[in-house]
Amino acid sequence: xxxxxxxxxxxxxxxxxIHVVMFFLxxxxxxxxxxILVWIVxxxxxxxxxxxxxxxxxxxxxxxxxxxxxxxxxATDGRPMAISAPLYDIYMDCTVRKQDYRDSGxxxxxxxxxxxxxxxxxxxxxxxxxxxxxxxxxxILEGRDKxxxxxxxxxxxxxxxxxxxxxxxxxxxxxxxGGIIVEEHEExxxxxxxxxxxxxxxxxxxxxxxxxxxxxxxxxGREGYEWRRVTDNxxxxxxxxxxxxxxxxxxxxxxxxxxxxxxxxxxxxxxxINANEDIRAGICIIxxxxxxxxxxxxxxxxxxxxxxxxxxRENLVLREVGEQGSVMKTVTLLSLVEDGYVQSLEQxxxxxxxxxPNYRQDVHILDYQRETGRxxxxxxxxxxxxxxxxxxxxxxxxxxxxxQEMFDHIYSYRLGEAFDFDITGLGKPVVNRPGTPxxxxxxxxxxxxxxxxxxxxxxxxxxxxxxxxxxxMMKPYxxxxxxxxxxxxxxxxxxxxxxxxxxxxxxxTVTRALKAVVNTGTATRLKSAxxxxxxxxxxxxxxxxxxxxxxxxxxxxxxxxxxKNQGTFVGFFPADDPKYTILVTVYSYLxxxxxxxxxxxxxxxxxxxxxxxxxxxDWAEVLHPVATVPDMKKTxxx
Amino acid sequence: xxxxxxxLSLRNIIRAIISGEFLLRIRVDKYYMHIMYLFLxxxxxxxLSLQVDKxxxxxxxxxxxxxxxxxxxxxxxxxxxxxxSASAAEIRLKQLGSEATLPSEPATIVKSK
Numbered sequence: 001x002x003x004x005x006x007x008x009x010x011x012x013x014x015x016x017x018i019h020v021v022m023f024f025l026x027x028x029x030x031x032x033x034x035x036i037l038v039w040i041v042x043x044x045x046x047x048x049x050x051x052x053x054x055x056x057x058x059x060x061x062x063x064x065x066x067x068x069x070x071x072x073x074x075a076t077d078g079r080p081m082a083i084s085a086p087l088y089d090i091y092m093d094c095t096v097r098k099q100d101y102r103d104s105g106x107x108x109x110x111x112x113x114x115x116x117x118x119x120x121x122x123x124x125x126x127x128x129x130x131x132x133x134x135x136x137x138x139x140i141l142e143g144r145d146k147x148x149x150x151x152x153x154x155x156x157x158x159x160x161x162x163x164x165x166x167x168x169x170x171x172x173x174x175x176x177x178g179g180i181i182v183e184e185h186e187e188x189x190x191x192x193x194x195x196x197x198x199x200x201x202x203x204x205x206x207x208x209x210x211x212x213x214x215x216x217x218x219x220x221g222r223e224g225y226e227w228r229r230v231t232d233n234x235x236x237x238x239x240x241x242x243x244x245x246x247x248x249x250x251x252x253x254x255x256x257x258x259x260x261x262x263x264x265x266x267x268x269x270x271x272x273i274n275a276n277e278d279i280r281a282g283i284c285i286i287x288x289x290x291x292x293x294x295x296x297x298x299x300x301x302x303x304x305x306x307x308x309x310x311x312x313r314e315n316l317v318l319r320e321v322g323e324q325g326s327v328m329k330t331v332t333l334l335s336l337v338e339d340g341y342v343q344s345l346e347q348x349x350x351x352x353x354x355x356x357p358n359y360r361q362d363v364h365i366l367d368y369q370r371e372t373g374r375x376x377x378x379x380x381x382x383x384x385x386x387x388x389x390x391x392x393x394x395x396x397x398x399x400x401x402x403x404q405e406m407f408d409h410i411y412s413y414r415l416g417e418a419f420d421f422d423i424t425g426l427g428k429p430v431v432n433r434p435g436t437p438x439x440x441x442x443x444x445x446x447x448x449x450x451x452x453x454x455x456x457x458x459x460x461x462x463x464x465x466x467x468x469x470x471x472x473m474m475k476p477y478x479x480x481x482x483x484x485x486x487x488x489x490x491x492x493x494x495x496x497x498x499x500x501x502x503x504x505x506x507x508x509t510v511t512r513a514l515k516a517v518v519n520t521g522t523a524t525r526l527k528s529a530x531x532x533x534x535x536x537x538x539x540x541x542x543x544x545x546x547x548x549x550x551x552x553x554x555x556x557x558x559x560x561x562x563x564k565n566q567g568t569f570v571g572f573f574p575a576d577d578p579k580y581t582i583l584v585t586v587y588s589y590l591x592x593x594x595x596x597x598x599x600x601x602x603x604x605x606x607x608x609x610x611x612x613x614x615x616x617x618d619w620a621e622v623l624h625p626v627a628t629v630p631d632m633k634k635t636x637x638x
Numbered sequence: 639x640x641x642x643x644x645x646l647s648l649r650n651i652i653r654a655i656i657s658g659e660f661l662l663r664i665r666v667d668k669y670y671m672h673i674m675y676l677f678l679x680x681x682x683x684x685x686l687s688l689q690v691d692k693x694x695x696x697x698x699x700x701x702x703x704x705x706x707x708x709x710x711x712x713x714x715x716x717x718x719x720x721x722x723s724a725s726a727a728e729i730r731l732k733q734l735g736s737e738a739t740l741p742s743e744p745a746t747i748v749k750s751k
Contacts, residue, residue, distance in 0.1 A: 069708070079719055085712040159709045189712070191719040237694035263724045613744060615724075620744040 061229045061239055068221025070188070071250030073200055073211055075259045076295075076480060082190055082200050082212070088162045089183045090153040094143030096179035117141060119169040120178075127164065128154055150181070188212075196262050197312040198299040199255075199423065199478065209315070211253060211478065214423050218482055221250035252483040256293035260615055261286050261608075265296040268607035270310060272600040273586055277306035279595070280564075281587040283316045284604065285461045286612075289578040291494035292465060292474030306589060316587070321427035321454045325540025326386040327570050327597070328450035330510060331463065332395055333383060335409040337509050338502045341398040345380035345513055349397075354389040356396055359445050362389030383513045384521030386537065388449040395448030403444045407433040410447075413463050414473065414497045415455050422478040430454040450538060457568075461583040462497065464535070464570050467514075468578035470507045473498040515575050523569060525602040530613040533605065535571015535582075537597030542566055548590060562590045569601035573609055579618065582608065 073082040101109040121136035131139075143151045157165070162182065165171060170178040190197065201210015212219065224247030229239040238244070265284040273279040281301035287294050297317055300310045336342040351374070354365025364387055368377060382390025399406040410416055410431060418428040432438030432452045446452040458476060466473030475497045482490040502510075514534035518526045522537040541556040542564035552559045568585040572578040584601040613619055654660040661667060720726060724740055731738050 079722065080715060083712050083716055085709050085716070158713050159706065160713065189716045191716045192723060193720075195723070231691045231695060232688075233691075233695070235691075235695045235698070237691060237698055240690075240694075259722075260724055267725055610742070611724075611740065614741045615744070617744065617747070621746045623746060623748045625748065625750065 066224040066247040069249040071219040071252045074254045086184045087156045087187045089155045091181040092151045093179040094148045116170040123168040198315045219250040222248040254481045258295040261296040264611045265298045268604045272604045278591045280589045285583045287581045289468040292476045318426045323451045325450040325538035327536045327538030332448040338506045348376040356392045365389045391448040392445035427456040465581040466501045468572035470504040471500045471502045522598040529606045529609045531573045532575040533573040534575040538568040539596045565595040567595040567597040569597045
């Protein structure tokens with residue numbers, strides 16, 4: 001064979017080998033593609049995932065969200081008024097291990113389980129005392145027969161109770177044998193129950209009120225997360241290789257509220273209005289004169305019907321915008337004295353039979369004329385007896401030509417605006433000043449005695465606090481500081497709404513008039529209070545809604561002559577060196593009776609003042625020792 | 639390398655492993671210290687990793703314990719504070735049949751010189 005022939009032969013052999021390889025490869029891939037197609041069809045039609053396979057694909061890491069603990073709301077002395085803690089609901093899977101016991105064919109196992117369930121029922125009955133042991137046993141065993149997987153055992157229990165429940169028969173064997181299911185939910189605990197609940201407020205989904213709402217961003221804190229992985233011992237631990245965000249618990253809010261004052265005010269108000277079903281609501285504000293710090297804010301009200309119990313249902317102090325009646329005469333008096341129109345409280349005006357043109361006659365002046373035989377009345381006496389005529393006359397006489405002058409005062413007393421306050425929703429006052437649709441030729445006079453100008457009780461208390469503070473009108477506030485673990489992060493200092501609403505001399509003059517109201521005027525029930533109180537009473541009729549009026553043309557009376565009253569006392573104490581400003585108002589349902597500021601509100605104020613006097617250390621008697629006790633030890637040693 | 643020589647080498651390797659001469663034959667003895675060092679490092683890494691896991695598991699347990707203590711503290715604080723009000727004291731005194739009431743006069747303060 002020549003060399004050429006040999007090469008040709010080798011080439012043919014090589015080619016045949018390649019052909020063979022290619023032949024097998026093509027068959028291999030053909031077979032593989034057929035197999036893949038068969039698998040695809042199988043997966044689409046009848047594939048079920050094996051648990052072992054799932055295990056291989058299960059992630060070894062889990063993201064764990066950490067929810068922050070909501071901050072506490074504290075009273076001024078640090079006592080907690082709202083705390084967060086989880087509560088637990090207990091359910092039971094009554095069917096637990098039932099199928100296993102049946103499959104094993106051992107009836108004894110099922111009998112033992114049922115016997116333990118009866119023991120458990122006894123323990124549950126003793127713990128919760130809401131059902132008999134038989135009732136619990138019946139519920140559990142019937143649940144087992146009927147396949148109940150989520151039988152409610154108890155709701156809203158605390159951790160201590162839960163820990164006891166976990167030691168009960170059956171439950172101590174855990175969820176896979178005992179069937180115990182525990183659900184945790186974060187709850188807000190209010191240790192003082194209804195006390196200041198409207199001020200503290202709450203945050204429940206869309207319903208947000210009070211400090212809980214206004215300071216939610218501070219109280220809430222910030223969620224954190226961490227990735228967790230499972231160890232060889234099947235324990236979940238933090239994965240240090242993954243990113244994490246540390247949870248930040250909410251900050252605490254320290255309020256200006258004094259729990260004792262709040263308690264005293266709440267109780268005093270209840271004492272006055274609880275038994276009287278004509279009273280719809282009662283409110284109280286106690287404000288520190290020098291700072292404007294609110295020490296108590298009570299908002300008690302009944303529901304639609306008088307039979308409902310008194311509860312903190314709505315924040316009337318902030319939201320009840322209304323005509324306040326005679327307590328607003330002080331606004332007029334302060335303006336008149338400050339402008340120099342009233343030089344002295346003893347200054348007199350003619351009585352004119354209680355008649356000012358365009359206004360309703362004041363019949364009290366006729367009584368005054370009859371009793372005294374005089375045809376003139378002093379400003380002081382007009383204020384003491386709360387005469388509408390006197391204030392209409394003074395307003396018309398001095399501000400008639402320049403009504404804007406009086407309204408400028410009203411605005412400077414911040415009675416025309418909803419100033420900034422720690423709780424959102426302070427009602428906006430309605431001022432019928434010249435040029436507004438509500439203005440008429442009688443508006444000036446009616447405003448002078450408390451109608452035509454609608455404000456909230458907080459506005460009134462703030463104004464009187466300005467007088468108590470010698471003209472410096474402080475901004476009322478409820479939050480003292482933001483704290484974290486006892487450390488102050490931010491402190492809110494007292495600030496003034498108006499540095500000077502009047503001179504100190506004007507404030508002293510008006511204070512003298514307010515003292516006279518208590519000594520010889522409409523609030524004599526306060527004369528016997530343990531601290532000298534000065535202030536003003538006010539009785540106002542509330543404008544009725546068209547539904548309440550039932551066709552009556554009179555905005556204040558329905559067709560049966562019934563009306564809605566509000567009686568107020570507002571003032572400060574001790575009169576000569578004011579420490580606190582106080583306002584109490586009661587609101588009536590539609591009623592034929594009248595409720596005056598000098599009755600229930602004044603009595604409530606007296607009770608509050610007497611108790612504060614006893615509790616507040618400022619009025620304590622201080623004894624200074626005049627002699628020293630000899631050291632008996634030295635004497636004995638000698 | 640032909641298939642035959644491959645299987646021959648494989649047979650030799652297996653025989654050397656069985657007779658304990660494999661590492662000596664491929665002259666790894668000169669890297670003995672390095673191998674031991676590597677082994678030590680790996681052993682230390684595994685041990686440390688297990689210890690870290692153990693510590694983190696304890697941290698988790700302690701966190702749970704602390705959270706329980708916090709809840710207990712909050713519950714007890716709420717229960718105590720509930721009793722710490724003038725009304726609660728008055729009610730309790732009444733329940734106990736005591737004639738004591740809240741003070742009607744302020745306390746007298748004795749100030750030392």
